[in-house]
Each structure stands twice: as structure tokens, then as C-alpha cells.
Amino acid sequence: MKIALLGYGKMGQVIERIALERGHEIVLKKDEFNTYEGLSNADVAIDFSVPTAAVSNISNCFHANVPVISGTTGWLEHYDEMLALCAAKNGGFISSSNFSLGVNIFFELNEYLAKIMSKFDSYTVDMEEIHHTQKLDAPSGTAISLAKGVIENSSYTNWTLESPKANEIHIEAKRIGSVPGTHTVTYNSSVDAIEIKHTAHNREGFALGAVIAAEWIIGKQGVFTMKDVLNLE
Numbered sequence: 739m740k741i742a743l744l745g746y747g748k749m750g751q752v753i754e755r756i757a758l759e760r761g762h763e764i765v766l767k768k769d770e771f772n773t774y775e776g777l778s779n780a781d782v783a784i785d786f787s788v789p790t791a792a793v794s795n796i797s798n799c800f801h802a803n804v805p806v807i808s809g810t811t812g813w814l815e816h817y818d819e820m821l822a823l824c825a826a827k828n829g830g831f832i833s834s835s836n837f838s839l840g841v842n843i844f845f846e847l848n849e850y851l852a853k854i855m856s857k858f859d860s861y862t863v864d865m866e867e868i869h870h871t872q873k874l875d876a877p878s879g880t881a882i883s884l885a886k887g888v889i890e891n892s893s894y895t896n897w898t899l900e901s902p903k904a905n906e907i908h909i910e911a912k913r914i915g916s917v918p919g920t921h922t923v924t925y926n927s928s929v930d931a932i933e934i935k936h937t938a939h940n941r942e943g944f945a946l947g948a949v950i951a952a953e954w955i956i957g958k959q960g961v962f963t964m965k966d967v968l969n970l971e
């Protein structure tokens with residue numbers, strides 16, 4: 739299939755390699771300075787760019803009738819606008835804070851654990867995410883997804899990077915060296931702690947998941963998630 743890469747940084751380059759290995763063709767590499775020329779020839783677009791470019795990249799795909807896989811984080815306040823545009827244009831759309839198989843399994847574990855822990859008020863939850871120092875957004879999109887997974891299955895109501903009030907989940911965001919992405923969810927009581935953790939060793943898992951999502955969406959219309967792609971429900 740013909741792929742348009744919207745964003746050709748650390749992720750775009752790994753996605754290119756994996757896509758070529760799987761027999762696909764790259765018809766556009768969009769960065770900050772070039773145009774969308776070539777987008778309308780693509781079967782699918784994969785957006786791993788920057789928070790300020792995601793909305794424009796995704797909108798251009800819908801206007802060009804090209805389904806889009808978006809991994810960019812930090813633009814969630816515009817998510818509903820993109821859903822509406824997708825519906826208006828009969829487009830195809832998958833946005834995920836994390837495309838790796840491992841993290842999507844971790845999301846399921848997190849929700850399962852949250853359901854159990856909601857019965858025991860002697861434990862409080864907190865989260866830590868560690869990423870490389872070039873990361874623009876904090877907390878990570880994955881940490882926000884993990885917090886939502888807890889909120890939907892417990893009496894917690896929101897997350898915060900500050901000192902947490904009752905019913906708030908504290909997220910600590912650390913920026914260290916070239917760490918690709920580590921997420922930990924901890925339930926603490928006065929006597930013990932229960933911890934689940936996902937450690938990405940590199941960016942291959944994120945990139946492979948995005949290419950698999952791109953292969954999966956061809957011929958489909960609507961808004962989907964990685965749960966659909968990976969058959970997790």
C-alpha cells in the first residue's frame with residue numbers, strides 16, 4: 739500500500755523502515771516545511787508529528803479522502819472536532835496514545851487492576867512516566883490513557899501533575915536521556931505496594947503497531963481503536 743508519512747522524525751523514520759520491510763511504498767514524507775503534495779495518491783496516512791501540527795495533518799487527510807492513523811500526542815482538546823470531520827467526510831480514523839502491542843495489553847491489565855482496587859480504599863494509586871528529554875508534552879499521552887482507564891473503573895475523578903487532592907491521580911512526568919517510554923502504575927497502602935510497569939526498549943513496537951493499524955484500516959470507514967485492530971474486546 740502507498741503510505742503518506744506526516745512527520746518524519748524519530749518515529750517517522752522507524753515507521754518508514756518497517757513499512758518498506760513489509761512491502762509498502764512511501765509516497766510523502768511531510769515535515770514542518772514541505773507541502774502535502776502526494777497525499778491524495780496515498781492509500782493511508784500515518785501522522786507522528788508535533789502537537790501543533792496534528793489537527794492540520796489529520797484534517798488534510800479527511801479532505802483528501804485518505805484514512806489516517808495518528809500517534810501524535812498532546813492535541814486531545816481537538817479530538818472531538820476531528821471525530822466530527824471524520825464523520826462529515828466518511829473518513830477512516832485511528833488515534834492512539836500508544837500503538838505498541840505491549841502497551842495495549844498493559845492498558846487492559848490497568849483497567850482490570852483498577853476494577854479490583856476500587857473495592858479497597860486502603861490503597862491509593864499514582865503513576866510515573868519517563869521519556870527522553872526531547873519530548874514536547876507532559877504527561878505522556880499513554881499516562882493520560884492509563885489515568886482514564888483508572889477513572890472509568892474507580893471513584894477517581896481526574897489526574898494531576900501537582901499535589902493530588904482526594905480522588906485525584908498523581909502523575910509524575912520525568913524526562914531523562916533517551917528513554918523511549920516507561921510507564922508505572924502503583925497502588926500503595928501503609929503495608930505494601932502493587933505495581934504494574936511497561937518498559938519500551940526501543941521505538942519498534944510503537945512503529946510496528948502503527949503500520950499494522952494502517953494495513954487494517956484500508957477499506958474501512960469510521961473511528962476505530964487499537965482494541966479493534968488487536969481484537970482485544
Ligand SMILES: NC(=O)C1=CN([C@@H]2O[C@H](COP(=O)(O)OP(=O)(O)OC[C@H]3O[C@@H](n4cnc5c(N)ncnc54)[C@H](OP(=O)(O)O)[C@@H]3O)[C@@H](O)[C@H]2O)C=CC1
Pocket residue numbers: 744745746747748749750768769770771786787788789791795808809810811812834835836837838944
Ligand atoms: N502513539 C504512539 O505510539 C507514539 C506516539 N509518539 C508521539 O508521536 C509524536 C512524534 O514523536 P517523534 O517522532 O519522537 O518526534 P520528533 O520530534 O522526532 O518528530 C516530529 C516530526 O514532526 C515534524 N513536524 C513538525 N511540524 C510538522 C508539520 N507541520 N507537519 C508534519 N510534520 C511536522 C518534525 O519536522 P522538523 O524536523 O522539520 O521539525 C519532525 O520530523 C509525538 O507527539 C510523540 O509523543 C511517539 C512514539 C509513540
Ligand SMILES: O=C(O)C1=N[C@H](C(=O)O)C[C@H](O)C1
Pocket residue numbers: 811835836869873874877878879880881918919920
Ligand atoms: O514522545 C514519545 O516518545 C512517546 N510518546 C507517546 C506518549 O506520549 O505516550 C508514546 C510513547 O510513550 C513514546
